[in-house]
Amino acid sequence: MTTGVLLVDDEELVRAGLRAVLDADPGLTVLGEAADGAEVPGLVARLRPDVVLMDVRMPAVDGITATREVLRRPDPPRLLVLTTFGHDRYVYDALRAGATGFLLKRTPPREIVRAVHTVAAGESLLFPAAVRELVAGFAPGGGDRLAAAGLTAREGEVLRLMARGLSNAEIAAELYLGVETVKTHVAGVLAKTGSRDRTQAVVAAYESGFVDPRFPVR
Numbered sequence: 001m002t003t004g005v006l007l008v009d010d011e012e013l014v015r016a017g018l019r020a021v022l023d024a025d026p027g028l029t030v031l032g033e034a035a036d037g038a039e040v041p042g043l044v045a046r047l048r049p050d051v052v053l054m055d056v057r058m059p060a061v062d063g064i065t066a067t068r069e070v071l072r073r074p075d076p077p078r079l080l081v082l083t084t085f086g087h088d089r090y091v092y093d094a095l096r097a098g099a100t101g102f103l104l105k106r107t108p109p110r111e112i113v114r115a116v117h118t119v120a121a122g123e124s125l126l127f128p129a130a131v132r133e134l135v136a137g138f139a140p141g142g143g144d145r146l147a148a149a150g151l152t153a154r155e156g157e158v159l160r161l162m163a164r165g166l167s168n169a170e171i172a173a174e175l176y177l178g179v180e181t182v183k184t185h186v187a188g189v190l191a192k193t194g195s196r197d198r199t200q201a202v203v204a205a206y207e208s209g210f211v212d213p214r215f216p217v218r
Helices: 012-023 035-049 064-070 089-097 111-120 129-139 153-163 168-175 179-193 199-205
Strands: 004-007 028-034 051-054 078-085 103-104
Touching: 004 012, 004 035, 004 111, 012 028, 012 111, 028 035, 028 051, 028 111, 035 051, 035 064, 035 179, 051 064, 064 078, 064 089, 078 089, 078 111, 089 103, 089 129, 103 111, 153 168, 153 179, 153 199, 168 179, 179 199
Parallel strands: 004 028, 004 051, 051 078, 078 103
Antiparallel strands: none
C-alpha cells in the first residue's frame, strides 16, 4: 500500500515541484491538489489522504484555519505545514493547532520524502532547536497547562527527552527502559497534557515553563 498525499499551496509551480518529488517515490501517491485552504476539508473527505502538505500562508483561507478544520474530523490525516521562513508566527500557530511538524520550502527533495514517510508512520517531525526558538519568540508565557497535568516523575523525564527530539528507542536507551515501557509513558504524557502528538506535548512543555525555551534541553 502507498501513502496518499494531498498538496495545498497557492503557487502552482510549488505544487508541481512537490508532485514530481513525491510521485517519484514508489511508496507515495499524490491524490490531489488545492490552491487554497477553503478547498481542503472537502478534498480530505473525498480523497482520504494519509498526509496533507499544507502551505501556511494563502490569500483566502490560510493553512492554520484549514488545519483546525481538518483536525475536527474523526480519524484526520497527518498534517505537515510548508513555510518559506522557519521562524514564523504562522508556523507556531499551526503547530499549536495540531500540525505534526513543518518543512521549509527549500528543503531538499530527499528530506521531503523522508518527512512524509515519517509522519505517515505515526511519528512526529520535530526539530527541537526550531520549535524552541518558535516558542521562545511567540509563546505568551506564564502558562500552567502542565502544572495541573499530574505527570509522574518518569513522565517528566520522558517529556524532557521528547523535547530534545529523541525517538522512543533513544529515550529507552537513555533511561535504561524497554521501548514498550517508553511508549506507555509517552501515551501518558499525551493524555495528561491533552496533546494530539509529541509536537504538541513539547510545545506545551515550553509554553508552561516545564522546559525553558531560552536554553537547549540537556
